[in-house]
Amino acid sequence: MSPEQDELLSVLRAEATRVLAALPDIQLFAFGSIFRPNTWPSDVDLLVVYMNATDPCRARELLEPLRSIMPLHVLFLSRDEEAQLRFVEGEKCTPLP
Amino acid sequence: MSVTGDWTAKWAARKLRASCYVAEVRVVGPGRLEVERHGLTSITIATLDVARLDHELLQTVLELPPEPDFVLNLRFNASLTAPAFHLSLEKQVPVGRMGDLAGALSMTNVREYVDRETKFRERGLEQHSRIADFTRLDLHRYRIERHALSPLTVVFLNDYELAAEAIRQARAEHGTFDVVVASNPNARITDSAMEVAEQLGCEVHKWGAFLSRLNREP
Numbered sequence: 001m002s003p004e005q006d007e008l009l010s011v012l013r014a015e016a017t018r019v020l021a022a023l024p025d026i027q028l029f030a031f032g033s034i035f036r037p038n039t040w041p042s043d044v045d046l047l048v049v050y051m052n053a054t055d056p057c058r059a060r061e062l063l064e065p066l067r068s069i070m071p072l073h074v075l076f077l078s079r080d081e082e083a084q085l086r087f088v089e090g091e092k093c094t095p096l097p
Numbered sequence: 098m099s100v101t102g103d104w105t106a107k108w109a110a111r112k113l114r115a116s117c118y119v120a121e122v123r124v125v126g127p128g129r130l131e132v133e134r135h136g137l138t139s140i141t142i143a144t145l146d147v148a149r150l151d152h153e154l155l156q157t158v159l160e161l162p163p164e165p166d167f168v169l170n171l172r173f174n175a176s177l178t179a180p181a182f183h184l185s186l187e188k189q190v191p192v193g194r195m196g197d198l199a200g201a202l203s204m205t206n207v208r209e210y211v212d213r214e215t216k217f218r219e220r221g222l223e224q225h226s227r228i229a230d231f232t233r234l235d236l237h238r239y240r241i242e243r244h245a246l247s248p249l250t251v252v253f254l255n256d257y258e259l260a261a262e263a264i265r266q267a268r269a270e271h272g273t274f275d276v277v278v279a280s281n282p283n284a285r286i287t288d289s290a291m292e293v294a295e296q297l298g299c300e301v302h303k304w305g306a307f308l309s310r311l312n313r314e315p
Contacts, residue, residue, distance in 0.1 A: 004111075040111045042195035043173060045257075056262045069104050071146055071171035071195075076262035081287040085258055 002038050008070070009034065012044065016096035019062045025051045026059060029093035032073075043071040047093050049082045103127045105144040105171055112195060113142075118202040129163060132202075140207050142198065146171040149270075150192065152180035159188055166207050168192040174255070176270055177236035192236075214280055218253065221304070227311045238271055246314055251307075255280040259301060261289035268297055276300045278307045 001009075009030075016028045032045030044066075048059050056076045066072055077087060087093065103124075110122040110130055121133040130142040143158050143165035150170055155177075158168055168190055170177075177185070177192055185192045191201065191210045201210035222231050222241065230242040234250075241249045252274045256263045259279045267277060277299060279286060286301050294301045302310055 040108075040115065042112055043171065056265075067146065067172075071105075071108065071173070073173040075257050075260070077258070077260050077287075078262075078289055081258075081260050081289050084287055085285055087258060 001035075002040075004040070005034070005038075008044070011069070012066070013097040015063075015066050019059065020097070022062055023055060023058055026055050028096040029088060030096055031091045031093040035094065043073045046072060046074045046096075047087065047091075048074060048076050049079055049088075050076060051079055103144075105146050105169075106130055108171065109142065109144045109169055109195070109198075113198075113202075116199065116202055125163065126161075128158070129161075129165070131163075134202065137205060140166040142166070143168045144171065145169070147175060148172055149176045149178070150181050151178045152184055155181040155184055155192070159184075159190060165190060167198055167201055167210070169198050170194060175236075179235040182233070182235050214253075214255070218280070221308065225308060225311055237267075238274065241311070243311065246312075249276055249311075250274040251276045251278055253278045253280045256284060257281065259284050259286045259290050261287060261293040264290050264293045264297065264299075264301065268299075274299055276302060276307065276310065279303050 012030060020028060027049040029047040030045065031047060033039060033041040034044050048056065050056055050059065063072060063074065077085065082088060106124045106128055110124055113119050113122045113132060118134050119132055120135050123131045125131045128144045130144060131139060132142060133139045141163050145158065147154065147170060159165065170192060171194065189208045191197065191208065193212060197210065197212050200213065201207040204210055222228055227243050227246065228241055229244050232240045234240055237252050237254065239251050241251055252267050252271050254263055254267060254277055264277060277294065282304065286303065290301055
């Protein structure tokens with residue numbers, strides 16, 4: 001990973017800590033090209049696994065500061081949907097922080 | 098990495114420098130890149146990151162010098178309002194994401210760029226025997242007139258997976274529609290997405306099933 005990618009991930013992890021403190025029932029993951037060595041990503045792929053129907057809306061609000069410094073691509077899956085698709089396993093998602 | 102100032106131009110510049118078509122990239126102003134290409138003319142890119150690009154904002158972007166050849170919106174699934182979409186066509190300045198720009202970079206005239214997904218989709222609609230006519234309403238929506246059947250408003254979504262929240266968000270952004278089509282051929286439609294669609298009075302299909310659906314009423 002390049003130093004710039006490491007810095008990007010540090011920022012992401014710090015923001016994830018803030019989001020999870022406000023929304024402890026969700027799970028946050030990163031996946032995709034952000035982990036490709038020495039490749040600057042087109043965007044930053046995040047997965048939010050949520051329990052409550054109101055979580056996605058709140059999560060969007062909490063993730064807004066991140067949108068002012070990086071292009072986010074956020075996929076929202078309920079826990080049932082994640083269990084159906086097994087997306088975390090299939091895409092080798094990395095839990096945040 | 099700077100976290101202040103115009104991050105969109107810097108982010109895009111970093112990505113573009115890796116392209117084999119690009120000789121050099123310069124940030125020439127807030128949200129403006131000058132891209133020198135190997136063996137082709139230099140082009141100007143406007144960069145931004147907005148969830149909803151309307152006519153007023155697009156006009157402002159297009160009028161700020163230097164005039165862009167392409168407008169790069171980094172926001173995933175951003176909506177482009179119908180008036181903004183038509184302004185883009187009128188001024189011949191494509192609006193797209195990084196993948197679209199990557200496709201345009203190899204073209205002699207990037208202003209002629211049409212994304213592959215749109216080409217594929219509209220060719221399919223043109224060739225369908227049940228379709229009398231179709232109108233693109235905006236970046237994601239079409240109104241389809243059918244022979245001897247009721248018209249349909251269709252939204253095309255390009256999510257990794259088509260989940261319940263994507264359907265809810267589409268309703269919030271696009272208002273009412275009859276059908277959601279998963280554009281991503283690898284996307285799976287979750288059971289919850291089907292349930293939410295039923296609750297909202299719409300249908301969800303993948304492309305092949307959508308083409309069959311066009312031949313009948315619900």
